Structures are given as C-alpha cells and as structure tokens.
Amino acid sequence: MRPFSSPSPFTWVTCTLAFLPAVLTTPLPKRTQGVSMGLDTDFPDPSFLKAQDGKWYAFGTNGNGKRIQVASSDDFSSWTLLDIEALPTLSSWETDKEHYAPDVILRDDGKYVMYYSGEAKSDIGHHCVGTAIADKPTGPYVPSDTPFSCRLDQGGSLDPAGFEDADGTRYVTFKVDGNSIGHGGDCNNGIAPLVPTPILLQKVQPDGVTPIGDAVQILDRSTADGDGPLVEAPSLVLHDGTYFLFYSTHCYTDEAYDVRWATATNITGPYTKTNVELLKTGDGLISPGGATVCGCGDRMLFHGWCDDSKKQRCMYHAGVDLSGQTANIV
Numbered sequence: 459m460r461p462f463s464s465p466s467p468f469t470w471v472t473c474t475l476a477f478l479p480a481v482l483t484t485p486l487p488k489r490t491q492g493v494s495m496g497l498d499t500d501f502p503d504p505s506f507l508k509a510q511d512g513k514w515y516a517f518g519t520n521g522n523g524k525r526i527q528v529a530s531s532d533d534f535s536s537w538t539l540l541d542i543e544a545l546p547t548l549s550s551w552e553t554d555k556e557h558y559a560p561d562v563i564l565r566d567d568g569k570y571v572m573y574y575s576g577e578a579k580s581d582i583g584h585h586c587v588g589t590a591i592a593d594k595p596t597g598p599y600v601p602s603d604t605p606f607s608c609r610l611d612q613g614g615s616l617d618p619a620g621f622e623d624a625d626g627t628r629y630v631t632f633k634v635d636g637n638s639i640g641h642g643g644d645c646n647n648g649i650a651p652l653v654p655t656p657i658l659l660q661k662v663q664p665d666g667v668t669p670i671g672d673a674v675q676i677l678d679r680s681t682a683d684g685d686g687p688l689v690e691a692p693s694l695v696l697h698d699g700t701y702f703l704f705y706s707t708h709c710y711t712d713e714a715y716d717v718r719w720a721t722a723t724n725i726t727g728p729y730t731k732t733n734v735e736l737l738k739t740g741d742g743l744i745s746p747g748g749a750t751v752c753g754c755g756d757r758m759l760f761h762g763w764c765d766d767s768k769k770q771r772c773m774y775h776a777g778v779d780l781s782g783q784t785a786n787i788v
C-alpha cells in the first residue's frame with residue numbers, strides 16, 4: 459500500500475443505519491505496529507544513548523541549521539529537538555559540510571565520545587570518520603585532530619557506531635563508502651563492475667578512540683542477497699550470546715531502502731545475513747533505514763521520508779524484541 463494513503467473508497471450499495479457509524483469512521487493512517495514518529499522534522503541517521511542524567515539523547519545527521527543535531531526524551535516516546543550545535547568546532551581534516559550519522563557512547567570515565575562522518579578537505583565529496591569528546595551528552599564535542607578512519611582510496615569511511623562487548627572491550631563499526639567511487643547509476647553503484655561497500659569492525663582501547671590492530675570486514679553488499687548497490691548504517695548489539703548486526707540495504711533515496719540484520723556467535727564473524735526486512739516501505743513508512751538499536755536490545759531509532767515529497771527524513775522510534783537469531787518490531 460502507498461504510505462499515508464487515504465482509505466480506499468468503498469462502494470455505497472445498501473446499508474442499514476446500524477452499519478453507518480462503523481463505515482463512516484475515518485481510520486487513522488495505518489503504521490507498522492510498534493513504530494511511531496518521534497520527530498516530525500529532518501533528523502536522519504539517528505543514534506541514541508541513555509545519559510547519566512537518566513534522559514535519552516538522540517543524535518542526527520546535519521539539518522535544521524546544525525552540523526550535528528541533538529534531541530532528548532524522558533520516555534523514548536515524546537522527543538524534543540534541542541537548539542544546540544553539538545559540534546561547534548571542526549577538526550583540521552574536515553570541511554564545514556556533510557556531517558553524517560553521528561553515534562555517541564558513554565565512556566567508563568564519564569565522558570561522552572561521538573563518532574561522526576565529515577567531508578575530507580583532501581578529497582571533496584568523500585568522507586572520513588572522526589571522533590569528538592564532551593563532558594555532557596549535548597556537548598560541546600571537541601574533535602580529535604586526526605581522523606579515526608579515512609580509507610579514501612576505497613571511497614572513504616562513513617556511518618560509525620560504537621559497541622561495547624560483554625567483557626567491556628570496545629569496538630567501532632563503520633562502512634567503507636565504496637559506492638562513492640562506483641561507476642554510476644543507483645547510488646553510484648548500479649553499473650558494472652559493482653564495487654564493494656564493506657562494513658568493518660575496529661577494536662579500540664578503553665578510551666573509545668585509539669585503534670587496536672587492523673579493522674576486520676564483517677559484512678559486504680551482495681547481489682545474491684538482494685542488497686542493491688550497497689549495505690550501510692551498521693548497528694551492532696549482543697543479545698544472549700548472539701551478535702546482531704543491523705544494517706540498511708539499497709540507496710537511501712529508494713523505496714527499497716530498509717533495515718535488515720545478520721547474526722554471528724563471534725564478534726568478528728562470520729555474520730549470516732537473514733535477508734529479512736525488519737523495516738521496509740509500506741504501512742506509513744517510506745524508505746526506512748539508518749537504524750540504531752540500543753545495547754539493551756529492546757528499542758531502536760531510524761529515519762524514513764516524512765512524506766511523499768521525500769525532502770526530509772523524520773525520526774521514528776520502535777520497540778524491538780530479540781530472540782535466538784530473530785529480531786521483531788514490537
């Protein structure tokens with residue numbers, strides 16, 4: 459069904475008065491059960507955490523005049539966009555444009571570490587992952603002088619997300635933006651030869667920002683899996699001994715954009731794709747993706763086009779149930 463479509467007209471044949479109240483009731487727009495809009499404004503690629511003050515804070519891609527947007531909520535249901543620039547200063551490697559997909563962790567020393575993507579001065583149109591540190595969840599986040607990952611020869615680095623393993627070891631997942639150096643077409647990777655868009659896992663020191671060893675690949679796009687031009691937006695969660703890697707497939711502009719998950723019993727993989735669309739276009743959602751699932755495993759934020767004009771990506775929240783190798787929206 460088309461998102462936000464009005465109810466189909468019914469044919470007026472014969473109707474007793476007793477039926478009238480029921481058929482004249484205007485149904486609410488149908489939505490995927492368990493999914494609700496949290497911010498009716500442009501707030502793409504949302505991530506979130508519960509801060510030391512007990513509130514939820516969400517972070518979004520540049521929009522509403524901010525490089526990095528921040529919203530807060532007491533109950534994960536009612537959200538307020540804050541008039542705060544979370545990243546008021548820039549690092550020397552980045553331009554003032556295109557700050558994408560921030561993710562924030564609370565470090566053991568009480569500081570907040572933001573991972574984000576910024577445009578590389580040395581390679582306009584391509585991105586590096588940077589890190590920035592703050593004393594409060596709303597910032598100001600002070601960026602590191604050096605990028606965390608660039609890989610510009612492979613297209614750049616994007617979509618970082620922090621992860622803390624059961625033993626406290628910290629990792630960062632991110633996407634190698636291969637399609638930015640693809641050969642054109644769908645998200646610049648629709649024309650053969652298609653290029654890889656790997657999801658990498660980088661172990662880091664307890665400071666959250668210093669890499670330990672080399673990053674390892676844990677996922678990639680595959681035509682056989684129906685991923686379209688890319689996989690992106692990783693979000694890693696551990697539940698009952700199973701690692702759940704949530705990700706989006708297809709171009710974010712496309713109605714085929716979605717949220718899927720893969721599972722593994724070892725953090726480094728191998729990850730088995732379920733190829734199940736946890737969220738997809740329909741039932742009031744348009745191109746849902748860019749999801750983050752919290753470490754608690756029971757809730758998520760994601761974005762979808764606010765309406766058919768496809769100009770802004772609104773933030774949605776949903777409940778998640780993880781069981782065995784399976785994820786469900788609840």
Ligand SMILES: *[C@@H]1O[C@H](CO)[C@@H](O)[C@H](O)[C@H]1NC(C)=O
Pocket residue numbers: 724725726727
């Ligand atoms: C996970 O895989 C890595 C790489 O193969 C291996 O070194 C490590 O021992 C594995 N960990 C567990 C808990 O099996």
